[in-house]
Amino acid sequence: MGVVVQKYGGTSVADPERIRAVADRVVSTRKAGNDVVVIVSAMGGTTDDLLDLATKVAAHPEPRELDMLLTAGERISIALLCMAIIDLGFEAVSFTGSQAGIVTDTIHGKARILEVKGARIREAIRDQKISVVAGFQGVSTTADITTLGRGGSDTSAVAIAAAVGADVCEIYTDVDGVYTADPRRVPRARKLDAISYEEMLELSASGARVLQVRSVEYARNHGVPIHVRSSFTNEAGTWVTEETEQMEQAIISGVAHDATEAKMTIKAVPDRPGVASRIFTALAGEAINVDMIVQNVSSHGHTDVSFTLPRGDLVTAGEVIEALCAELDAAGFDVEDDIAKISLVGAGMKTHPGVAARMFAALAAAEVNIEMISTSTIRVSCVIKEADLDRALHAVHESFELDAPGSDV
Amino acid sequence: MGVVVQKYGGTSVADPERIRAVADRVVSTRKAGNDVVVIVSAMGGTTDDLLDLATKVAAHPEPRELDMLLTAGERISIALLCMAIIDLGFEAVSFTGSQAGIVTDTIHGKARILEVKGARIREAIRDQKISVVAGFQGVSTTADITTLGRGGSDTSAVAIAAAVGADVCEIYTDVDGVYTADPRRVPRARKLDAISYEEMLELSASGARVLQVRSVEYARNHGVPIHVRSSFTNEAGTWVTEETEQMEQAIISGVAHDATEAKMTIKAVPDRPGVASRIFTALAGEAINVDMIVQNVSSHGHTDVSFTLPRGDLVTAGEVIEALCAELDAAGFDVEDDIAKISLVGAGMKTHPGVAARMFAALAAAEVNIEMISTSTIRVSCVIKEADLDRALHAVHESFELDAPGSDV
Numbered sequence: 129m130g131v132v133v134q135k136y137g138g139t140s141v142a143d144p145e146r147i148r149a150v151a152d153r154v155v156s157t158r159k160a161g162n163d164v165v166v167i168v169s170a171m172g173g174t175t176d177d178l179l180d181l182a183t184k185v186a187a188h189p190e191p192r193e194l195d196m197l198l199t200a201g202e203r204i205s206i207a208l209l210c211m212a213i214i215d216l217g218f219e220a221v222s223f224t225g226s227q228a229g230i231v232t233d234t235i236h237g238k239a240r241i242l243e244v245k246g247a248r249i250r251e252a253i254r255d256q257k258i259s260v261v262a263g264f265q266g267v268s269t270t271a272d273i274t275t276l277g278r279g280g281s282d283t284s285a286v287a288i289a290a291a292v293g294a295d296v297c298e299i300y301t302d303v304d305g306v307y308t309a310d311p312r313r314v315p316r317a318r319k320l321d322a323i324s325y326e327e328m329l330e331l332s333a334s335g336a337r338v339l340q341v342r343s344v345e346y347a348r349n350h351g352v353p354i355h356v357r358s359s360f361t362n363e364a365g366t367w368v369t370e371e372t373e374q375m376e377q378a379i380i381s382g383v384a385h386d387a388t389e390a391k392m393t394i395k396a397v398p399d400r401p402g403v404a405s406r407i408f409t410a411l412a413g414e415a416i417n418v419d420m421i422v423q424n425v426s427s428h429g430h431t432d433v434s435f436t437l438p439r440g441d442l443v444t445a446g447e448v449i450e451a452l453c454a455e456l457d458a459a460g461f462d463v464e465d466d467i468a469k470i471s472l473v474g475a476g477m478k479t480h481p482g483v484a485a486r487m488f489a490a491l492a493a494a495e496v497n498i499e500m501i502s503t504s505t506i507r508v509s510c511v512i513k514e515a516d517l518d519r520a521l522h523a524v525h526e527s528f529e530l531d532a533p534g535s536d537v
Numbered sequence: 538m539g540v541v542v543q544k545y546g547g548t549s550v551a552d553p554e555r556i557r558a559v560a561d562r563v564v565s566t567r568k569a570g571n572d573v574v575v576i577v578s579a580m581g582g583t584t585d586d587l588l589d590l591a592t593k594v595a596a597h598p599e600p601r602e603l604d605m606l607l608t609a610g611e612r613i614s615i616a617l618l619c620m621a622i623i624d625l626g627f628e629a630v631s632f633t634g635s636q637a638g639i640v641t642d643t644i645h646g647k648a649r650i651l652e653v654k655g656a657r658i659r660e661a662i663r664d665q666k667i668s669v670v671a672g673f674q675g676v677s678t679t680a681d682i683t684t685l686g687r688g689g690s691d692t693s694a695v696a697i698a699a700a701v702g703a704d705v706c707e708i709y710t711d712v713d714g715v716y717t718a719d720p721r722r723v724p725r726a727r728k729l730d731a732i733s734y735e736e737m738l739e740l741s742a743s744g745a746r747v748l749q750v751r752s753v754e755y756a757r758n759h760g761v762p763i764h765v766r767s768s769f770t771n772e773a774g775t776w777v778t779e780e781t782e783q784m785e786q787a788i789i790s791g792v793a794h795d796a797t798e799a800k801m802t803i804k805a806v807p808d809r810p811g812v813a814s815r816i817f818t819a820l821a822g823e824a825i826n827v828d829m830i831v832q833n834v835s836s837h838g839h840t841d842v843s844f845t846l847p848r849g850d851l852v853t854a855g856e857v858i859e860a861l862c863a864e865l866d867a868a869g870f871d872v873e874d875d876i877a878k879i880s881l882v883g884a885g886m887k888t889h890p891g892v893a894a895r896m897f898a899a900l901a902a903a904e905v906n907i908e909m910i911s912t913s914t915i916r917v918s919c920v921i922k923e924a925d926l927d928r929a930l931h932a933v934h935e936s937f938e939l940d941a942p943g944s945d946v
Contacts, residue, residue, distance in 0.1 A: 181613070181617055186623065197613060197616035203612065204590070215596055227680070
């Protein structure tokens, strides 16, 4: 008995049969006495088909027009889902991002939500109608159609949940919750019943793909409880909420990994003020997202600077760094694209020293060499060789007994 | 050097290659010094694909949601065409019907345009940008997405041309103009250089498929010159404009046909006031578009009433008429679905008597039996057997020497 926001991803609405299954689920939530607002992504495959068309008409598809094109995808899925719900005898109405009042900035391809007006959704709730809203899209402050970037539908759902004061934002996906590690790599990984916003943020930022970072941030800032669950079962999934006392019993929530980055090392850089600034300002100028940065101790007035970055940015970064090496009189640079990052996340770290040491010991016992380390108050990340990743995940998962419910160090 | 509105149908933008060809044509019009506003339909085939999806998720797709679904089609084509134009180095911007300010009534599936605001198109013209606007669609007075019904993109184009004060509205299609008869049925049919709005209206209303009736009506009411031409050649096509002196030299513009209707005859209806009204009010109540109506002379207080209607409405009409026959104490009804209508159109009829007689003589000589006749000041229509259609078209076309330029009776 409340307002339930449900978000279904592209896999959940990939064909007419699955769309009808989602309609059934929406209707049963409605029958249970809830007001329901549904957010949908484009049918699985649609976005790729549209991108393919774009590359066939233009060498460099213009970003504004690419957003106009891609938003056709959710327009199709909201209309179809709405028809399917109406066909079951329930009142429903679809809204584009623009009609739902999702106002964004003007950065095409990865716009940020500035405001969710939501007047038509609230009106639909008052009229006892189910709303079906297009995820991933909005309308900019200059009245142009924008998209939120990969995974943006999660953020649409959370933002709409906040705007209508929903009791819960259910994110339906093809896994049944948040796990202590990726179950495809760590078969003993355990589903978590609950996790705090902070921990989920660190996991998402460290490579866990279950929720987009921005959606977790938005949920935390607006106090929206998220329930991550599977669209193929009726089991409870994982709740993402404020930190509770019960949660604090577990020191570690999980291990995340990311095997999409590469590492660059600039060798023998003169160790003087302003050098790091020049390197990373130059990279930021090319919109390259640098993740970890490590600078070795100086030797004879020179130092090595290493950093990680998305593999897709290696070519651009190589050009930037090559030019800088000459300017800075550095000895050159190395690239390693066979690395992976493993991150241990847990709110309990704040009060339990020794977690990092125990992680390093587990990696050492598994003969995994650590190339870089970075930490936050609730996370320890290590860069290792990609070939060592599965061994490292198992070792750390086992060392912290993450397969045991309510595990404690 | 003026404002040129160009409309391209689904065949002209059916695949990436044709979209690039349309982009070339748009750009060459721009290079010639014109401001260009382009209206596009959905890529050929898209609408059918979307309709197919709709029938797979719902037995009776809801009209509002069907409009939401189908308008994804033009969204895709405007974005792709815009990208292709930009890729050629020209500035272009796409607008949905809603963004272009095409305001309609609230009848989903066949909305009527109430107003074209066009502020963003005028702004684009000021900024020297090519606008690419979605045809067939608009936004209703209740802010819902609507479609204009089959062929609605022609009307979009004319309405936008009127709103921006265009010098010409070019309708690109797969034929190269308006012919004295359908060239697929009458090989000697001749392309017309010009035709008046009135004549074009009668031809369109009589089954000529080259322009939608509503678009011609709109053009006449707003004085928008239409140029119907082929997107595959650079030849001039047919101009549709106000009647000029030159046009008046030709008495007959062309012969149109329609083989999509059926004929119903209600037999032995009591001949008393109010009967016809009850019949056609009942049919109108089911939104059945009755075309021709003929009532025989009364005999013994009874009469036969015949009318034509779209074949697709036969089942519904049968139910209505069956109930009425009992109420009115009529003898029953017959259905003929093997009929066709042949119409002779020409502004010169107004001042040249004897045209109808000559048409009937031509049909008689070709041994074509006439089942029904109706006329306007510039049109004579006869209902005949569908099997006689080609013979009738040839006979009438030849009798009026329509294959000879500037033909006169």
